[in-house]
Amino acid sequence: MSRVPPKWPPVEVEHPAPHPDAPEQGTKLGPHYAHCFGCGDETEGGLHLQTECGHDATIIAQFHVTDAHQGAPGLAHGGLLACAFDEALGSTVGQLLRKPAVTGKLETDFLRPVPVGSTLHIAGKLDGVAGRKVYASADGRLDAPDGPIALRARALFVIVDFSHFTEHGTADPRDVHPDRDINP
Numbered sequence: 001m002s003r004v005p006p007k008w009p010p011v012e013v014e015h016p017a018p019h020p021d022a023p024e025q026g027t028k029l030g031p032h033y034a035h036c037f038g039c040g041d042e043t044e045g046g047l048h049l050q051t052e053c054g055h056d057a058t059i060i061a062q063f064h065v066t067d068a069h070q071g072a073p074g075l076a077h078g079g080l081l082a083c084a085f086d087e088a089l090g091s092t093v094g095q096l097l098r099k100p101a102v103t104g105k106l107e108t109d110f111l112r113p114v115p116v117g118s119t120l121h122i123a124g125k126l127d128g129v130a131g132r133k134v135y136a137s138a139d140g141r142l143d144a145p146d147g148p149i150a151l152r153a154r155a156l157f158v159i160v161d162f163s164h165f166t167e168h169g170t171a172d173p174r175d176v177h178p179d180r181d182i183n184p
């Protein structure tokens with residue numbers, strides 16, 4: 001089976017500079033929402049991703065794989081690994097562009113099994129913007145920032161109005177103001 005991915009990004013893109021208010025390298029980023037399954041600190045059994053701003057406009061996320069994340073005995077569930085990448089890539093887009101966006105498409109290549117007890121080091125970057133479409137990708141390395149690559153992911157995020165979260169979800173419309181026009 002060929003593992004050569006199709007052209008990425010699939011369309012002509014611009015390469016935007018990070019937003020002036022994007023966090024500086026080394027900044028630890030807390031959860032964007034306490035009940036988020038990916039990063040929230042009030043979700044028992046959630047992924048509890050820890051993110052920080054890396055060098056060269058990257059967002060670095062760490063996912064500690066526990067017994068709660070198993071698919072096969074002793075191995076991480078693939079869907080949860082994809083979820084970790086969704087979260088890390090969403091954070092990459094949101095933190096660097098400071099615009100509300102949702103996942104339109106997520107592709108994940110699983111290259112190595114990820115054992116319980118390991119830590120996945122995910123490095124996300126922006127690959128370009130075309131109108132409301134934002135392309136981002138990430139590598140996930142086992143147990144060290146320079147460890148072997150276990151997963152790769154590519155995603156399309158679509159920039160939305162904040163009303164996406166108030167009309168379709170339960171976000172509080174009072175959260176909408178010029179400094180908070182980002183994902184709830």
Ligand SMILES: CCCCCCCCCCCCCC(=O)SCCNC(=O)CCNC(=O)[C@H](O)C(C)(C)COP(=O)(O)OP(=O)(O)OC[C@H]1O[C@@H](n2cnc3c(N)ncnc32)[C@H](O)[C@@H]1OP(=O)(O)O
Binds near residue numbers: 087
């Ligand atoms: C401090 C800062 C903190 C921030 C931290 C934040 C962290 C957040 C972390 C959270 C992480 C977790 C994140 C989550 O879990 S987000 C939750 C999971 N995602 C969703 O629920 C999204 C559901 N989908 C929708 O709501 C709509 O379909 C959207 C909004 C995506 C688009 O509907 P809309 O009617 O608005 O727009 P459109 O249909 O004209 O599309 C627009 C353009 O996009 C292109 N397109 C769309 N889909 C696809 C596709 N599949 N493949 C290829 N292309 C696609 C489309 O062709 C068009 O292109 P063009 O015609 O313009 O060329």
